[in-house]
Amino acid sequence: MLCLGSWANLQKRSGKWRYELFYWDFSIGIALVSIVAAVTLGAMNSTELTVQDNLLITSYHKISYALEGGVLIGLANLFLVGALSVAPMAVVFPIATGVGLVVASGWLLFPPQGSVLLLLGGSVLVLIAIVVNAFSYGAYAQEQRAVTKALTPDPRTPSPKPPQPAKGVALSVVSGIVLGLLQPLSDLARSGEDGVGPYTAGLLFAIAALISTFVFAPFFITFPVHGAPVQFRSYFKGGKSLHMYGLLAGIVWCVGLIATFVTGGTLATIQAGPVATHAFAYGAAVVGALWGLLGWREFRGASQKVRILLTAMLILWIVGAGLVAMAPGFGK
Numbered sequence: 001m002l003c004l005g006s007w008a009n010l011q012k013r014s015g016k017w018r019y020e021l022f023y024w025d026f027s028i029g030i031a032l033v034s035i036v037a038a039v040t041l042g043a044m045n046s047t048e049l050t051v052q053d054n055l056l057i058t059s060y061h062k063i064s065y066a067l068e069g070g071v072l073i074g075l076a077n078l079f080l081v082g083a084l085s086v087a088p089m090a091v092v093f094p095i096a097t098g099v100g101l102v103v104a105s106g107w108l109l110f111p112p113q114g115s116v117l118l119l120l121g122g123s124v125l126v127l128i129a130i131v132v133n134a135f136s137y138g139a140y141a142q143e144q145r146a147v148t149k150a151l152t153p154d155p156r157t158p159s160p161k162p163p164q165p166a167k168g169v170a171l172s173v174v175s176g177i178v179l180g181l182l183q184p185l186s187d188l189a190r191s192g193e194d195g196v197g198p199y200t201a202g203l204l205f206a207i208a209a210l211i212s213t214f215v216f217a218p219f220f221i222t223f224p225v226h227g228a229p230v231q232f233r234s235y236f237k238g239g240k241s242l243h244m245y246g247l248l249a250g251i252v253w254c255v256g257l258i259a260t261f262v263t264g265g266t267l268a269t270i271q272a273g274p275v276a277t278h279a280f281a282y283g284a285a286v287v288g289a290l291w292g293l294l295g296w297r298e299f300r301g302a303s304q305k306v307r308i309l310l311t312a313m314l315i316l317w318i319v320g321a322g323l324v325a326m327a328p329g330f331g332k
Contacts, residue, residue: 003256005287008089010249011081012296014242019085020221021235022246023078027213029250030257034206037258042199054200063204065189066196070208072182076100077209077253078216079175082225087168088298090310091137093288094317095172096179098126098133101282103180105324107187118327125320129313136309138165140302147301171225190261198261206254256284282321289314 014022042051055063076096083092102123109119141164189196189204196204221230292298299306 001256001283001287003252003259004284005093005256006291007249007252007256008081008084008093008288009291009295010245010252011084012089014245017238017242017245018224018227018230018234019081020217020224020230021232021238022242022249023081023217023220024213024235025243025246026077026081026250026253027074027210029247030206030254031210031250032247033251033254034203034258037254038199038203042197042203049197051197051200051203054197058194058196058200062189062192062195065185066201066204067208069182069185069189070205071212072178072185073205074209074212075216076175076178076182078213078220079171079178082220083168083171083175086164086226087137087172089292089296090289090298091133091165091168091292092172092175093285093292094133094313095130095169096176097282097285097288098130098317098321099173099176100179100182101176101321101324102126103177104183105327106180107183108328114328115326115330118323118330122320122323122325122327125316125323127320129316129320132309132313132316134165134169136306136313137169139309140299140306141165143301143303143306167225198258201261202254202258205257282325285321286314286318289317 011019011022011026038051049057080092080096083096105119105123108114109116112119186201190201218232221232224230293310299310302310
C-alpha cells in the first residue's frame with residue numbers, strides 16, 4: 001500500500017523532467033527489481049517451487065496471460081504518469097484506482113463471488129467519490145483562474161496557466177479502465193496448481209511492461225499530453241539525478257506490486273480471504289491522495305467548500321473500497 005501510493009512523489013520531485021522520458025527509467029526500475037526478486041526471494045524457500053521450476057510447469061497459456069497483463073500494466077502506467085504531469089496526486093490516484101476498482105469489481109459479479117450487495121454498494125460509493133473528486137478539482141481550478149485574473153490586471157501580461165481539470169481527469173479514467181481490464185488476465189494467469197507464482201508473475205509482468213514501453217512510449221512522445229513533442233535524444237541529456245528519480249520510482253512501485261502478488265492482493269484472484277489484504281491494496285489510492293493533500297499541499301488556498309468536498313471524497317472512497325474489500329469474504 002505504501003509503495004503503490006508513494007512512488008509518484010519521485011515523479012513530482014523530478015520537476016520539469018518530461019514524464020515521457022521519466023517513464024523509460026521507471027520501466028527499467030520495475031524490470032530490475034523483478035529480476036532481483038526472482039533470483040533471490042523467488043529461489044530462497046527450498047520447500048516451494050523456484051521461479052525457474054514454476055516456469056517449467058506453467059502452461060504457455062498462463063504465461064501468455066501474465067505477459068498480456070504486463071502490457072496492460074505498462075499502458076495503464078503511461079496514462080497514469082501522463083495524468084500526474086497535468087493533475088494533482090490527490091485527484092489522479094483516487095480517480096484512476098477507483099475506476100479500476102469498479103471495473104475489476106464487475107468481473108466478480110459474473111458469476112457472483114461473495115456478497116453482491118457489498119460489491120454493488122461499495123462500487124456505487126466509489127463512483128460517487130470519483131465524481132465528487134472531479135467536481136472539487138474543477139471548483140478549485142475555477143477559483144485559481146479567478147485569482148490569476150485578479151492578479152493580472154494588464155491583459156498584455158502573460159499569466160501562468162491555471163489547472164486544466166478535464167485533461168487530468170480523462171487520463172486518470174482511461175488509466176483506471178485499463179487497470180480494471182487487467183483483472184481477468186491476472187486471474188487466468190494465477191489460477192490453478194499450474195498457475196504462475198507471485199515472483200514469477202512479477203517477473204513476467206515487469207518484462208512485458210518494459211517491452212511494451214518501446215511500443216507505447218513513442219506514441220506519447222509524438223502526441224504529448226501537454227507542451228511540444230519531446231525528442232527522445234533529450235533522454236540522454238538528463239542528469240544522473242533525473243534518471244535516478246525514475247529508477248527509484250520504478251523500484252518502489254515494483255516492490256509494491258510484488259508484495260501485492262505475494263499477499264494475494266487485488267492483482268491476484270479476488271476471492272474469500274483476509275479482508276485486511278484487500279483493504280491495504282486498495283488503500284494505495286488514499287496514501288497517494290494524502291501525499292498530495294498534506295505533503296505537497298496541492299489544494300493550497302482552496303475554499304472551505306473545496307475542502308469539505310475533498311474530505312467527503314476521502315470518506316466515500318474509504319467506505320466504498322472497504323465494502324468491496326469485504327465482499328469476497330461473505331457468502332453469495
